[in-house]
Amino acid sequence: MLQRTIPLLILSASGLILILSYFSPITETWSEQVVSWFNILAGVAFVLGAGNLLAVNLEKISSKRPGWAYSAITLVSFGAMLVVGLSKWGAVPDAKHPDVHLAGSQDSTQAGYGWAYEYVLSPLTATMFALLAFYVASAAFRAFRAKNFEAILLLGTAFIILLVQIAAGAFLTNWIPEDSFFAFLRAESLKAIVTEVFQTAGMRAILIGIALGTAATSLRLILGIDRSALSKG
Amino acid sequence: MQRRSTSVVRESVRLLQRVGEYAAACVSFACVAMALFVARDVAASPMPPAAENLRLEDAPDDAGGVLVVFWKTPDPAVSAGVVIERSLTAAERAKNADELWIEVERLGRDAVAGVDGSYVLKGVPIDEDTRVRVSILGTDGELSEFVESAPARPEVSLFAFKRLPLLLTVIVVSLSVLVWVALARSGRPLKIRRIAALDAVDEAVGRATEMGRAVLFVPGIQDMNDIQTIAGLTILGRVAQTAAEYDARLEVPTCRSIVMTAAREQVQAAHHAAGRPETYAEGNINYITDEQFGYVAYLSGHMMREKPAACFYMGAFYAESLVLAENGNSIGAIQIAGTAEPSQLPFFVAACDYTLIGEEFFAASAYLSGERDQLGSIKGQDVGKAFAIGAILIGTALATIAALNEGGSLGMWAGSAVASMRGFFGG
Structure with missing residues (x-):
């Protein structure tokens, strides 16, 4: 109890x-x-x-x-x-207490801890992070296969974004006059429409749901309605 | 001969006189040029005028200890910065009776680029008066006359009025949750839509059992103070109970020590609930490392070696989400993910079989429990959603009217209404 x-x-x-x-x-x-x-x-x-x-x-x-x-x-x-x-092997002495070894800083690479962090852990971490590029390519290849309507939408959107991010996007659409009715087809306009309208709208809808979900979950926990996170004793 | 030598001397003297005249002219010209140069230099960087309208005010809606300094820079063109000094506190005066002022900040050109300038002064004692004085720094480094403010004292605010709209929203959502919990208790029928990802838990664990492989559960990379980790562990309870019933091996590698302890509690309780306490294996729930990519390296290697048949990713994830999901995909595991990190949701959707998106993830706990109280709280959450949808629709309509009738009275009224809504919701 x-x-x-x-x-x-x-x-x-x-x-x-x-x-x-x-x-x-x-x-x-x-x-x-x-x-x-x-x-x-x-x-x-x-x-x-x-x-x-x-x-x-x-x-x-x-x-x-x-x-x-x-x-x-x-x-x-x-x-x-x-x-x-x-x-604190090799720690840089503290300016205020130079005689107290344990008051020294380990942030710089002069200290053994800082050296190991900078030259061993950081490169290993960066190596793992760099693998992400290959995982993104493999996931994109699978997700963009046009097997149904949603996948076609995803593929089309990704194609537009990829195109407008590179020079070819501007090269292909720069001939459209900025003040014409078709100006929305220019690369920068297409990118803005996708990222600032569709993406922002979708993301905000998800964020509102998350905020409400967080509030309701917190309320359930604080009031003891949901006791699943507590010990079953 | 003598006449000739006399004329040579005369010529030489004349030449010397001419050279002297030229030299005098050159010196005069140099002096004039130098004078003009100096005059030009002085004209370009006159002494900056002193700051005007210096005010020292309490920062609103805070816990005290903060004052805000306001001033006007009369001529930004000849100002390169501003020096702010404050009066010494009683404690500082006790240590150093000779000084009256202490420099707190020397701001650069940005602080005087416009006419109005301000600076937030922190660490001010709340039980004594404080004054500041301000001097404008000229382009040549000269300081203008110091201007002194009236004394001020920071106040402690009892309530942060700028957060009133949020408080009202919290009250509305909380009340609706409580009302629906009460309605659920009174027996009112509740209809909650099915969540495919949660219904697939049995299928995933069953498949792992049939294949004789493990079930892997990853509770995110955050600690127990993150609500997502708590939600993930709640789902772990259900997964563990199913695994215990099916006699499947469940592995839970964790990124935080407290999460490991909490996960052990959950899994042990689930085995008790399934009526199979003897099958609980504490050794399958381990702490790996707090380091994000160290944890990812362990999980990737473990997945490739052990090839679990079902992988659950429930909690807070960041850059590692796609690495994990792609590894799981490459070994052919059924993958179910749930997170409230919007930036990671697309990766999970692309690489996993089922994904709990945002609020579904938080609703999972109540959904899996099947308790009427908890299901009622999900319905209460929907009232908050209806409130948000209503606000979005009204705001969109008003903004559209304001854009269509720009300059007209209706458009101006709609524009001011949109501005009021923005202010209310903190936009």
């Missing part, structure tokens, strides 16, 4: 405080307090996550499951970053 009631009370109180502070500036500090609580919880919960990461990978290594070498690399990297980060 208490396992559900107490979390529900905390949830309701936090939700109401956040709403209240949005409309009443005098209570702004209350909402900052609630956000701090969450940050503390998330910080403590990270220990759980790190423990889980260690347990899963150690188990994989000890049982020599396929790909155990990757787990070993994960654990070595985890340990190295933890040591370098906590010891």
Whole structure:
């Protein structure tokens, strides 16, 4: 009973405080307090996550499951970053407290942590992100196959946008006088019609639905009508 | 001989006199030119006139501590910036009794480009008076005379009146939700349209069971303070219950520690609800990493190696949405996605079999529960939608009238009505 009631009370109180502070500036500090609580919880919960990461990978290594070498690399990297980060190895001394090593900054590449972030993690992240271009091409190829009316509409719209983004769009339509009845067929006009009329209208409709859905879901949670997110105890 | 030497001397003296005259003329010309140059320079950058109409006012609708400085720049053409100083606080005066003013900002040309200038002064004490003084910076770096403001004190606002329209909208939507919940409780019949993506959950999990492969559930990359993650975990409960009933293996790799804990709670409860608590495997719900593309790399590799038969993406997604959905597509998995990130919806629609779009995603929790209270709340949400549709129709009609009858009395009335609506809805 208490396992559900107490979390529900905390949830309701936090939700109401956040709403209240949005409309009443005098209570702004209350909402900052609630956000701090969450940050503390998330910080403590990270220990759980790190423990889980260690347990899963150690188990994989000890049982020599396929790909155990990757787990070993994960654990070595985890340990190295933890040591370098906590010891602030190579940290740039703080201007106010140059004698206190732990007050130093790790943002620059002079620090071990900053160096690893800049020259190891960032390139790896960029590599993963760069793959997105190929996924976009493959998804577009599949989505633009004109197999039904909706797909034909999608294909036509995509064709217009692709055409007007390149020089060919302007080259093909620049002969249409700007003050004529057919000026809407010029590349820049077609692009504006698609992006500023159809796309904006559709996106706003979705956004209004999302806003109402968020409000209704929040209300269900705050009032305890929907308790699915709470512990079933 | 003597006469000749005398004439040479005379000629030399005359030449020297001529050279001297030329030199004097050159020096005079140089002096005149220099004087003209200096005069021109001085004329181009005269001392800028001092700021006018200096006012210091409280910033409205805030928690205090903020004042706004307003001034007029008399001649923007000869002004290159503005220097703003404020009076020292009591605490600062206690430390340094010699100083009266402290410079808070030195703004560039943009601040004096127009006649009216303003600056938001933050961190002002709310329990004592504060004054500011302003000096216009000339193009040659000279400062005009400082102009001092009257003292002002920031006030703490009890209510942010600029957010009143939003508060009214929230009240209308909340009341309609509560009314419909009450109506649902009283037994009023409710008709909710079917959501294909949610009806397909059984089909997807059943297929995974038949193929002897896992079901993959990705609850987004945000933490539990994001409403999308909460909505995603609610759907996880239903997916986990179906998986438990079918005895299918459900894997939930998470991007946040708290989400892992919450997901474990959900899945465990679902196994209890399915009457099969012994099949709950905590080890299938793991924390991977907070790093967005590290998480994506793990999921991509996992999907290619394990080839799950059904993939669910329910929560907040960003650039990784298409990477995940395309990988799932390449392994032939049934894919069901749901998110409230408008920019990612097209990717999911293109690459997944079913997609919960925006509000459907939030309605899923109530839809899956089947409880009358929750279904009533969806109907209440529809009242808010009707309100939005009505406002859009009225606004469109008024804007059209204003455009068709531009300059006419009807058009002017419609234009002012549109402006009022924009103001009300914060447009």
